[in-house]
Amino acid sequence: MPATTFRIWRGDPTSAQFKEYTTDISEGMVVLDAVHQIQAENAPDLACRWNCKAGKCGSCSAEINGRPRLMCMTRMDELPPGETVTIEPMRAFPHVRDLVTDVSWNFGVKERIKRFRPRKPDAPDGTWRMQQTDVDRVQEFRKCIECFLCQDVCHVLRDHHKHEEFVGPRYLVHLAALEMHPLDTEERVREIRRAHGIGYCNITKCCTKVCPEHITITDNAIIPLKERVVDEFYDPLTRLLRVFKPRRGASKDG
Amino acid sequence: MDPFTTHEHEVLVIGAGGAGLRAAIEASALGCRTAVVCKSLLGKAHTVMAEGGVAAALSNVDDRDSWKVHFADTMRGGQYLNNWRMVEHHAREAPARVRELEAWGAVFDRTPDGRILQRNFGGHRYPRLAHVGDRTGLEMIRTLQDHGVHQGLDVFMEMTVIDLLRDGDRVVGAVGYDRERGRFHVWRAGAVVLATGGIGRAFRITSNSWEYTGDGHALAYRAGAELVDMEFVQFHPTGMVWPPSVRGILVTEGVRGEGGVLRNKDGRRFMFDDIPDNYKAQTADSEDEGWRYTQGDKSARRPPELLTRDHVARCINREVKAGRGTPHGGVYLDIAWIKARIPDAEEHIRKKLPSMHHQFLQLANLDITREPMEVGPTTHYVMGGVRVEGDTQMSTVPGLFAAGEVAGGLHGANRLGGNSLSDLLVFGKRAGEHAAKFARERGAGALDRAQVDSAIDAALAPFDHGIEGGGESPYAIQSDLQQIMQDYVGIVRLEDEMARALHGIGLLAKRAEHAAAVGHREYNPGWHSAIDLRNLLTVAEAVTRCAMERKESRGAQFREDYPGKSEECSKFNLVVRRGADGSMGLERRPVAPLPEELAAVVKENA
Numbered sequence: 023m024p025a026t027t028f029r030i031w032r033g034d035p036t037s038a039q040f041k042e043y044t045t046d047i048s049e050g051m052v053v054l055d056a057v058h059q060i061q062a063e064n065a066p067d068l069a070c071r072w073n074c075k076a077g078k079c080g081s082c083s084a085e086i087n088g089r090p091r092l093m094c095m096t097r098m099d100e101l102p103p104g105e106t107v108t109i110e111p112m113r114a115f116p117h118v119r120d121l122v123t124d125v126s127w128n129f130g131v132k133e134r135i136k137r138f139r140p141r142k143p144d145a146p147d148g149t150w151r152m153q154q155t156d157v158d159r160v161q162e163f164r165k166c167i168e169c170f171l172c173q174d175v176c177h178v179l180r181d182h183h184k185h186e187e188f189v190g191p192r193y194l195v196h197l198a199a200l201e202m203h204p205l206d207t208e209e210r211v212r213e214i215r216r217a218h219g220i221g222y223c224n225i226t227k228c229c230t231k232v233c234p235e236h237i238t239i240t241d242n243a244i245i246p247l248k249e250r251v252v253d254e255f256y257d258p259l260t261r262l263l264r265v266f267k268p269r270r271g272a273s274k275d276g
Numbered sequence: 277m278d279p280f281t282t283h284e285h286e287v288l289v290i291g292a293g294g295a296g297l298r299a300a301i302e303a304s305a306l307g308c309r310t311a312v313v314c315k316s317l318l319g320k321a322h323t324v325m326a327e328g329g330v331a332a333a334l335s336n337v338d339d340r341d342s343w344k345v346h347f348a349d350t351m352r353g354g355q356y357l358n359n360w361r362m363v364e365h366h367a368r369e370a371p372a373r374v375r376e377l378e379a380w381g382a383v384f385d386r387t388p389d390g391r392i393l394q395r396n397f398g399g400h401r402y403p404r405l406a407h408v409g410d411r412t413g414l415e416m417i418r419t420l421q422d423h424g425v426h427q428g429l430d431v432f433m434e435m436t437v438i439d440l441l442r443d444g445d446r447v448v449g450a451v452g453y454d455r456e457r458g459r460f461h462v463w464r465a466g467a468v469v470l471a472t473g474g475i476g477r478a479f480r481i482t483s484n485s486w487e488y489t490g491d492g493h494a495l496a497y498r499a500g501a502e503l504v505d506m507e508f509v510q511f512h513p514t515g516m517v518w519p520p521s522v523r524g525i526l527v528t529e530g531v532r533g534e535g536g537v538l539r540n541k542d543g544r545r546f547m548f549d550d551i552p553d554n555y556k557a558q559t560a561d562s563e564d565e566g567w568r569y570t571q572g573d574k575s576a577r578r579p580p581e582l583l584t585r586d587h588v589a590r591c592i593n594r595e596v597k598a599g600r601g602t603p604h605g606g607v608y609l610d611i612a613w614i615k616a617r618i619p620d621a622e623e624h625i626r627k628k629l630p631s632m633h634h635q636f637l638q639l640a641n642l643d644i645t646r647e648p649m650e651v652g653p654t655t656h657y658v659m660g661g662v663r664v665e666g667d668t669q670m671s672t673v674p675g676l677f678a679a680g681e682v683a684g685g686l687h688g689a690n691r692l693g694g695n696s697l698s699d700l701l702v703f704g705k706r707a708g709e710h711a712a713k714f715a716r717e718r719g720a721g722a723l724d725r726a727q728v729d730s731a732i733d734a735a736l737a738p739f740d741h742g743i744e745g746g747g748e749s750p751y752a753i754q755s756d757l758q759q760i761m762q763d764y765v766g767i768v769r770l771e772d773e774m775a776r777a778l779h780g781i782g783l784l785a786k787r788a789e790h791a792a793a794v795g796h797r798e799y800n801p802g803w804h805s806a807i808d809l810r811n812l813l814t815v816a817e818a819v820t821r822c823a824m825e826r827k828e829s830r831g832a833q834f835r836e837d838y839p840g841k842s843e844e845c846s847k848f849n850l851v852v853r854r855g856a857d858g859s860m861g862l863e864r865r866p867v868a869p870l871p872e873e874l875a876a877v878v879k880e881n882a
Contacts, residue, residue, distance in 0.1 A: 034798065048519075048520060048521070049519050049520065050518070050519020050520060050521050050522060050639070050640070051519070051521045052521060052522075052639070055521040061751070061801060061802070062749070062751040062752075062755075066749060066750075066751065066793070066794055066795075066800075066801070066802030066805075067793070067794055067795030067796075067800045067801065067802050067803070068801070069798075069799035069800065069801060070801070071316070071317070072485075072486065073316055073320045073321075073322070073324075073485040073486070073487065074320075074322075074324060074325050074485050075485065075522075075525065076325065076522075076525045076526070076635060076639075077631075077634070077635065077638065078324055078325055078411070078413075078414065078631065079316075079319075079320040079324045079325070079485075080320070081316065081317065081320050095638050095639070097638070097639070118456055118798075118799060119456075119798050119799040120799070122456075122799050124456075125317065126433075129317075129318060129425070129431075129433075132422070132425060133425050133426070137381075137422065137423070137426040138380065138381035138422070138423075140379055140381070143379075149375055149378065149391070150378070150390075151389065151390030151391065152383075152386055152390050153386060153390050154385065154386040157383050157386060160383050161383055161385075161408065161409075164383055164408070164414075164415060164418065165411065165414075166418075167324075167414065168319055168418075200381075203381065203383070206381075
């Protein structure tokens with residue numbers, strides 16, 4: 023296969039620009055292979071994250087020709103032949119160097135979300151029973167590899183910088199996995215509405231489109247959580263009843 | 277002298293895969309201030325790649341299973357070179373460790389009556405692997421990560437430890453650098469747990485990520501600890517072979533557990549042609565019996581595709597060498613054929629093996645529900661590691677513990693699939709517990725500034741060399757090392773080829789002294805690779821020396837010049853230790869005999 027030209031974002035926050043590299047592409051190569059080849063041939067200090075090279079760890083997230091993707095799962099032969107390939111870091115996060123960004127905000131968000139709290143074991147052997155059909159949905163959410171591409175594409179974070187008020191699609195999926203876990207007993211709906219800012223999501227479904235694990239983020243995770251918030255705080259009958267009988271939590275936050 | 281930041285903890289855990297996180301959770305739960313240092317971001321460690329499942333005798337699918345059968349299976353798989361005390365702890369404690377994960381939020385696949393489902397795997401007598409489709413490792417690491425972050429661990433992400441620090445005999449901390457800024461750090465701790473995983477990047481074809489450069493093995497070795505069983509490197513029988521850029525990526529054994537079969541280019545199920553004597557009684561006579569086994573028929577015996585990994589890998593190698601391989605030098609692994617046996621086979625395959633389906637579709641343009649895969653052996657795991665005490669996981673150096681792949685002993689000459697995920701839970705917990713105890717009893721040790729300075733000087737040396745000043749690219753040196761190990765110390769070994777490898781490793785060590793880094797210290801992968809070379813060369817030398825010393829074929833070690841097992845070699849483990857002059861010393865250490873009651877367990881479950 024012919025040599026292909028790559029425009030790669032090089033530099034740090036003080037000074038960065040695209041630099042061009044040309045390297046030979048062989049059958050079956052993915053974008054990450056090309057980046058490694060450029061590293062070995064021309065740019066040993068080209069910074070990029072990667073680990074598994076099989077779409078399982080979610081380290082090599084980048085923007086390829088403007089689309090948020092995993093470099094290890096983007097085949098060269100699915101990009102327009104003969105054209106220059108542009109590789110940039112995820113733009114929604116602070117730049118560190120070259121293709122590496124500072125994603126530490128995401129890890130901090132998770133610490134703010136209340137942990138899993140199971141009900142007491144109720145099977146005779148001291149464990150629990152759960153049916154497969156009851157865990158299918160949660161298992162879909164738990165496929166998440168934390169590549170943060172959904173966070174990268176979300177306009178609430180990317181364009182409006184609502185990092186203080188909104189946890190982003192990744193953590194709404196995490197919250198959905200906790201809330202829909204058959205064993206979990208924790209109460210999180212109030213935080214989902216306030217601290218986690220679910221109202222900022224206006225279901226444009228960009229996150230679902232870029233998810234490399236094909237998690238139906240908007241339909242299966244975010245919308246059901248929005249419904250829970252509505253049921254708890256905006257149901258007219260509940261609001262009416264509340265006038266006569268103030269309930270725990272609702273009176274403070276209603 | 278370069279400045280550094282000092283961090284004070286009671287327990288320092290190096291590595292944040294399953295073993296490291298489990299150790300850190302335990303130490304922290306016991307009240308110790310605990311640090312976790314990891315080369316990548318949290319949750320990206322190699323555990324995430326584990327696919328098939330975690331082995332534990334829960335007896336949910338087959339009530340004939342018990343810790344005793346698991347014990348006997350593990351000893352047989354390891355060809356009786358295992359540290360029996362570890363095997364016993366592992367078999368007894370794995371079920372509790374798996375249930376504990378469920379209590380922390382893990383969601384395993386379910387049996388019809390709502391318990392944790394278990395699947396068949398090579399060398400396990402009964403369905404034993406708790407799993408989540410084929411992404412069990414992700415489920416485990418995420419569960420441990422989420423549990424750990426709420427427990428107040430101090431996590432140092434994207435930092436690499438370059439040397440351990442000693443106070444007399446004892447290990448009292450570590451020195452390392454952060455990738456982002458290239459600044460140096462010292463962690464002072466009463467006890468240190470190594471949980472750094474394996475050595476796969478010493479080989480060309482591997483399922484392992486860039487992180488697997490034998491750091492823990494080499495750190496321990498340089499600190500004076502003993503390594504054991506280093507000749508035993510597991511070549512997983514089924515890695516991808518095509519296209520070239522994905523060569524080595526793992527194809528889970530779960531494919532065979534779900535009924536997948538191996539065929540050569542003539543369509544022959546060659547695994548029936550060579551069944552080792554010690555497994556004959558447990559292996560199916562016919563294709564039909566093998567199929568019934570994978571579908572849960574308790575009266576059937578397992579198909580030969582589910583023999584141990586060492587054996588399956590060698591059979592594949594033999595077929596390819598005999599000219600019966602596929603166009604790209606592998607054999608066929610076919611799961612699509614089950615259409616002939618069950619309705620909705622395509623849906624079933626997608627449900628049970630979703631990430632395999634996705635991986636082949638995306639990377640190889642191949643739909644595994646319709647076509648067979650091409651597979652061949654790939655470097656996957658090292659059985660050998662830091663020699664530890666079977667109850668506490670402490671190495672021969674006080675204050676230095678090891679758990680998971682970096683520790684040796686549990687798996688002997690060959691590891692059974694699924695036993696690594698249980699290994700890291702059982703011994704991660706034990707290492708964390710005993711490290712905490714050690715740290716509490718002994719307190720912090722004294723830091724020796726000279727050790728810190730010399731480690732930092734060595735780490736910065738690649739910048740002094742410069743490519744113009746005769747320095748060499750670290751990528752070229754690593755690539756040459758991988759080729760030597762692949763060609764001469766791989767799946768089939770010969771004395772003179774290994775001698776050639778040893779000579780080559782010596783030459784590479786000289787070249788590595790001039791490995792050069794360009795640019796500056798901030799997130800510079802070339803510099804990081806230059807630093808990693810020292811560790812890779814140490815483990816490559818240890819593997820080669822041990823493989824030469826063991827003049828027999830056993831487990832993962834296959835010597836073409838000594839194709840049989842030797843009685844004499846069944847009596848020792850090989851132990852590697854750094855000599856006073858800095859050269860690598862090798863010693864035969866007698867295998868500890870099984871106590872009577874465990875010998876009886878092995879006999880009962882033959």
